[in-house]
Amino acid sequence: QVQLVESGGGVVQPGRSLRVSCAASGFSFSDYGMHWVRQAPGKGLEWVSVIWHDGSQRYYGESVKGRATISRDNSKNTLSLEVNNLRLEDTAVYYCARENYNQGYAVVDLWGQGTLVTVSP
Amino acid sequence: DIQMTQSPTSLSASVGDTVTITCRASQSIANYLIWYQQKSGKAPTLLIYAASILQSGVPPRFSGRGFETNFTLTISNLQPEDFATYFCQQSFNPFLYTFGQGTKLEI
Numbered sequence: 001q002v003q004l005v006e007s008g009g010g011v012v013q014p015g016r017s018l019r020v021s022c023a024a025s026g027f028s029f030s031d032y033g034m035h036w037v038r039q040a041p042g043k044g045l046e047w048v049s050v051i052w053h054d055g056s057q058r059y060y061g062e063s064v065k066g067r068a069t070i071s072r073d074n075s076k077n078t079l080s081l082e083v084n085n086l087r088l089e090d091t092a093v094y095y096c097a098r099e100n101y102n103q104g105y106a107v108v109d110l111w112g113q114g115t116l117v118t119v120s121p
Numbered sequence: 122d123i124q125m126t127q128s129p130t131s132l133s134a135s136v137g138d139t140v141t142i143t144c145r146a147s148q149s150i151a152n153y154l155i156w157y158q159q160k161s162g163k164a165p166t167l168l169i170y171a172a173s174i175l176q177s178g179v180p181p182r183f184s185g186r187g188f189e190t191n192f193t194l195t196i197s198n199l200q201p202e203d204f205a206t207y208f209c210q211q212s213f214n215p216f217l218y219t220f221g222q223g224t225k226l227e228i
Contacts, residue, residue: 035218045157045165045208047218059216062122095164105171106212107155111164 002026004096009115020115022079022096030074033099036081038092086119123211127221142194142224144209149189153213156194160205
């Protein structure tokens with residue numbers, strides 16, 4: 001079954017760090033770029049980060065730049081995101097998502113169910 | 122950064138209606154525009170890419186059009202399962218994707 005399953009969410013205090021992970025199955029993980037997208041409660045989608053299929057390039061959104069690190073282990077079909085110095089505004093459901101190419105256009109065509117990170121004193 | 126602005130932010134309609142959602146980019150993105158549908162408590166699903174190409178399995182009552190900075194998503198003959206939130210996203214800048222703020226379609 002083609003799927004992405006996130007884990008690692010929870011309640012964390014401001015200033016601390018948290019690592020969320022994503023387990024991929026049912027497809028050749030190492031062939032795909034992977035993204036993290038988050039959604040604060042009741043809000044819209046915010047793109048967080050992307051990593052190339054081979055891990056050679058990584059990019060971050062402004063809200064986490066300098067505080068986050070995206071990584072992947074293609075031997076274990078896993079994607080991770082670590083965010084340091086957490087802020088209240090980092091509270092969100094964190095989705096991992098797969099980038100695919102349809103007719104030459106990049107699309108995010110597979111999403112996990114999300115993991116909730118709550119930053120609270 | 123490329124900013125994406127959707128309108129309206131919410132929309133009321135009835136089964137059988139036709140509705141149109143607009144998405145505007147702060148600069149030209151050619152046709153690198155994607156639409157997603159998100160139902161309450163669920164992850165988004167891909168509807169349309171390249172501004173107008175339906176993802177496999179998406180009903181033809183969904184259609185998209187536009188180029189450069191102005192884009193629309195039209196849903197014809199609304200069905201009960203179409204009541205959801207819709208997001209646009211630009212993929213013109215592959216190093217910094219941005220989403221619109223969403224449009225909630227309600228009965």
